[in-house]
Amino acid sequence: ICAHVLSSLSIRSVPLLSTRNSHSNQLFDPAQFDRTTKVVAVRIPSRHTHHFFKALRPWALEIPGMKKVVDDPDSKDHKLLRLSPEEVPSPERFWKVLDQDPERKNLRALLESDDLTQQQRGEAVQWQEVRTGYQQMTATQVLQELLPPGVEVPTSFEMAGHVAHLNLREEQRPFRHVIGQVILDKHPQILRTVVNKVGTISEQFRTFPMEVIAGENNTMVEVLEQGVRFQFDFAKVYWNSRLQTEHRRLVDLFKPGELICDMFCGVGPFAIPAAKNKKCRVLANDLNPESYQALCKNIQRNHVSHLVSPFNMDAREFIKACVPGERVDHIIMNLPQDSIEFLDALESVSWKSQKVSPFVHCYCFSGHEDPETDICRRVERKLAKSKLQVYLRESISVFFVRQVSPSKAMFCITFRFQDLNGT
Numbered sequence: 001i002c003a004h005v006l007s008s009l010s011i012r013s014v015p016l017l018s019t020r021n022s023h024s025n026q027l028f029d030p031a032q033f034d035r036t037t038k039v040v041a042v043r044i045p046s047r048h049t050h051h052f053f054k055a056l057r058p059w060a061l062e063i064p065g066m067k068k069v070v071d072d073p074d075s076k077d078h079k080l081l082r083l084s085p086e087e088v089p090s091p092e093r094f095w096k097v098l099d100q101d102p103e104r105k106n107l108r109a110l111l112e113s114d115d116l117t118q119q120q121r122g123e124a125v126q127w128q129e130v131r132t133g134y135q136q137m138t139a140t141q142v143l144q145e146l147l148p149p150g151v152e153v154p155t156s157f158e159m160a161g162h163v164a165h166l167n168l169r170e171e172q173r174p175f176r177h178v179i180g181q182v183i184l185d186k187h188p189q190i191l192r193t194v195v196n197k198v199g200t201i202s203e204q205f206r207t208f209p210m211e212v213i214a215g216e217n218n219t220m221v222e223v224l225e226q227g228v229r230f231q232f233d234f235a236k237v238y239w240n241s242r243l244q245t246e247h248r249r250l251v252d253l254f255k256p257g258e259l260i261c262d263m264f265c266g267v268g269p270f271a272i273p274a275a276k277n278k279k280c281r282v283l284a285n286d287l288n289p290e291s292y293q294a295l296c297k298n299i300q301r302n303h304v305s306h307l308v309s310p311f312n313m314d315a316r317e318f319i320k321a322c323v324p325g326e327r328v329d330h331i332i333m334n335l336p337q338d339s340i341e342f343l344d345a346l347e348s349v350s351w352k353s354q355k356v357s358p359f360v361h362c363y364c365f366s367g368h369e370d371p372e373t374d375i376c377r378r379v380e381r382k383l384a385k386s387k388l389q390v391y392l393r394e395s396i397s398v399f400f401v402r403q404v405s406p407s408k409a410m411f412c413i414t415f416r417f418q419d420l421n422g423t
Contacts, residue, residue: 027178028146030134040088041080041128043072049079055104059087059097063136080128091125139186146178154179158241160234161221162192165210180214192216195235205288206238206335226251226273228302232294238266246401246412247273250332250361254278258329261358263315263342267294268308270332275307285311285318320348327354333362336410340364340378346417347386357416363401367408372398375413388417 039061044052053060053069060068061082072078088094098104134142143153151171158165164183168176173196180194193216199209210219219235225244232239247269254260256279262271263285271284284299286292292312299308311318315335331346333339339362351357368374375398380390390396401410 027181033132033134033137033142033145035132037085037130037132038127039085039130040083040091040094041126042083042094043075043078043124043126044081046077046079049081052081052107055107056081056083059083061130063130063132064138065136066130066132082128082130091127094125134185139182142182142186143179146182147172147175151175157183157194159191160239160241161223162190163219163221163234164191164194165197165234166194166213167197176211176213184214193218195219205291207236207288210235225269226277228268228272228276228298230267230269230272230294230298231301232267232298233290236290237288237294238291239269242402243269249399250412251278253359254280254330256280259283259327260330260332261319261323261328262332262334263319263345264333264335264339265295266291266334268298270334271295271308272298272302272304275304276302280307282308283311283318283322284308285313285315285322287312287314315342316345316348319345323349325350325353328358331358331360333360336363336365340382343379343382343388344386347388357418360415360417362413362415363410364413365404365408365410371400371409371411375411379413379415383417390415390417 042052042056049069061084066082068082070080070082072080083094088097098107140153140155147153152169154166154168154172164180164187166176166179166183168179172179176196180196183194184191193212194214195210196213197208198211201208212219219233221232221234223230223232223239223241226248230239250270251273254274258278258280260271260274260280260282262282265271265284265286266288267286268284271282274280275282284295286295289312292310295310299305299310309322311322313322333342335342343360343362346360362379364375364378366374376393376396383389396413396415399412399414401412403409
C-alpha cells in the first residue's frame with residue numbers, strides 16, 4: 001500500500017544515507033538533533049526479565065533503534081528495563097502507579113527481593129541517561145524542527161517502487177530538498193529517489209512534470225501488485241498506487257475465459273492480473289506510446305502474451321476497429337476525468353451477436369452532494385445522445401473508489417446497455 005503517513009514512520013537501526021544530494025551542499029547537520037534524556041529504569045532480576053517485561057511492556061521506552069532492556073553495569077544478575085517518560089515521568093510516579101494497579105502489585109515484592117543489597121534495593125528504580133539523535137527521530141519530528149514556523153510538515157507521500165512522490169504546496173517548495181532528504185534518510189531500505197510534482201497533469205496522457213528532489217535521478221521502477229511484476233518509467237506513464245485495492249476489486253469480478261476490453265489500460269494494472277490470475281482474454285489499449293511499450297514488456301515479463309493483445313490507439317478508434325464480433329464480457333473505462341464523454345464510442349460497435357451487452361465499468365469524478373444521482377444522470381444524458389440506453393436502471397451500481405480532495409471523489413459506475421444500433 002503505497003501512501004505512507006510520515007508521523008507513524010521512523011528510521012530503523014541502519015546506517016544513515018548522506019545528508020547531501022546533487023542539488024545542494026550540506027542540507028543540515030544531523031548532529032544538531034543529538035539529545036541526552038533522562039528516563040526511569042527499573043532494576044529487575046535477570047531470571048524474571050520476561051515476567052517483568054510482559055507486565056511493564058505498556059510503559060516500556062519506545063525509541064526506534066534503542067533497546068528497552070539493557071545490562072545492569074552494577075550487577076551481572078540484573079537487567080535495567082527502561083520506561084517511557086510519558087508513561088512514567090519519575091521513580092516516585094512508578095511506585096505510585098505500581099501500587100494502584102492490582103495486577104502489578106506483586107512486582108514490588110520481586111523488586112525488593114533478598115538477593116539485592118540494601119543499596120541496590122534503594123536503587124531498584126532509578127534515573128538513567130539515554131542519548132538520542134537524528135536516527136531515533138521520525139520524519140515528522142525532524143521536519144518540525146527544520147522547517148520555519150508557518151510551513152506545514154508534509155503528512156504523507158505516494159510510493160511507486162523505489163520512488164516516493166510528493167505534491168508539495170507553494171510554501172513548502174523552497175525547502176523541498178530538505179524534505180526529500182529527510183524522507184529518503186528515514187526509509188533507506190525501500191526508497192532511492194524522491195520526486196515532487198511541479199506542474200499540472202497532462203490531459204492527454206495523465207502524466208505530470210516532476211523534479212527529483214533527493215536521491216538518484218532514476219524513475220524506472222518495479223512494482224509488485226496482485227502477484228504481477230510491473231516495470232515502467234514513473235515519469236512517463238500514469239500510475240497511481242492508491243488504486244491497488246480497486247484494481248483487485250474489479251479483477252475479482254471477472255470469471256475465467258471472459259473477454260475484457262480495457263480502453264485506457266496504462267501499463268496494465270487491470271489487464272495483466274485479469275489474464276494471469278483469472279485466465280481472461282484481454283484487449284488492452286492505451287494512447288500513450290510510453291505506456292504501450294511498458295505494457296508490451298509487462299505482458300511478456302508475466303508470460304501472458306497468449307491472453308493479452310496490446311494496442312496503441314485513440315480509444316474511439318480502438319473500440320471501433322479492434323473489438324471483435326464475438327462476445328465481450330466487460331469494458332473498462334479508467335479515465336476518470338473524461339470516461340463518461342467516451343461512452344458514445346460504444347455505439348460504433350455492432351453488438352448483435354450478444355444477447356446481453358457487456359458490463360461497462362466507467363470511472364469518473366464527482367463533487368456533488370448526491371454523487372450517485374449525479375453520476376447516473378451524467379451517464380444517461382451522454383447515452384441519450386447516442387442509440388444506447390441504460391439496461392435496467394435499478395441494476396446500476398455506483399462504487400466509491402477514493403477521496404481525491406476534500407471536494408472531489410472518484411467512483412466507478414457499472415451498468416449494461418441496450419438498444420444499440422436498433423437492436
